[in-house]
Amino acid sequence: MASNLACIGLDVWRRSDFRDMVAAARSEAETIAKDGEVGVHIWTDVSGARLILTTEGDLVRVVTPTFYAAPGAVISEPQAVDGGLVLAELVNDEDEVITEIACQLEELALLGSAAPPVEGPVSIVVLGNSTEVIGRADAAVPGLVFEPTGAYALSTDAVAHLTGVVLAIEERAVGRTGQAFTAARLQTDGFQVTLCVPAGKPVLATGDVVEVDGYVVASIPALRN
Template sequence: MKTRSGFRDLVQSALGEARLIARERDVALQVWTDSSGARLVITTEGDLVRAVTTSFAGPLGARLADVQAADGGLVIAEVVDSDQEVLAAFACELEEIALLGDAQHPVVGDACVVALGRSLDVFPDEDAFYASDASLMTFADADPDDEPLRFDPEAFSPDGAFTMQVDAVARMNGTVLEVSRRHVRRTGQYFDVARVRTGGFEANLCVPAMEVPMRPDDVVAAHVYLVASVPGLVRA
């Protein structure tokens, strides 16, 4: 939505169609999902809306382990492979965070990882990515005469996970596997969703509809805000 009042109207109307997934006394966690996959995760206390998380109902693409609550209502989680080897770690918003305290620990489960794009560069192939400034690693004390170091085309950097103030931000480079354009029925807005392979897992990159859409096999370099869902935490 373009205005705060418009977003408030969307949240209020979505509450009438939302699915309740957890309740503790007067606090309820509800999820509204549009036919486009656009999702709002809404925490209410009585008649008051306490928090709203924007997300996307995409396919699973990562296995998260050791999911732990962090500051600011976020979680920190590891991404593991089938042998439980750690591939990556990041901070994110967790849709089911209200259920984390009652879950069996350590928390492990298949997840949908949503990357909400804050900035995005798109390249037709790896060579174009390597030739661009988007691949450069920057260091405050770097010698300008040295050959610069560059990120790999599928490198994932959890910028906000291990700082003094935890934040759900990351730098995500990756290969586009598939792309679709979605239409949010309630608002009339369009957005693009790309399935991206990065850091050993797959994420759903969501950005406003682009004039020149991404294509499969493109390489993307994005700064993103991360939201994850672990459906296994929801009680049947």
């Protein structure tokens, strides 16, 4: 299985290398929220790879990997839950619920001060811990699924199982590590997500139908305005 960091070209083996990478990212990161000693900072590489850093004073407490992606869904009424995660609904153009989602949220620190109700475009990134090509889509594919497996667990987690059709592919590489990764736009059940996997694991082509188990990170751009 691919680690979350490996999915965006930031795989490291030694703890010291991880500390060095986080320290370098912290020095270049944009601060999006500050409350006393606690801050939230986002570092974005030119490849689109991202690290969300939660700090307390000079200490980095939490590091969450993700990717800069365009919105592909509409989120409704996200709610913070224990563990620093968010539960929300994804809705269609008629405001009908497509699915519930459990995710990390880049702008979690800004959610509490946002005027309710919170609803709008959201980008959803899935870090493909396990990804398999299961077929080809020559036409519309019935039965696409998005199952927020972590939303229904005894301990909420930002994970999901999905099937999707690859709409577009971009090969990226992180200059600092030299590691390549694939960012693929997927059509799943009623909305689009961006899937990130280490390059060639697996090799993807437009029109592939993939089955994925992965870690879910969302971004609601309007929360920063």
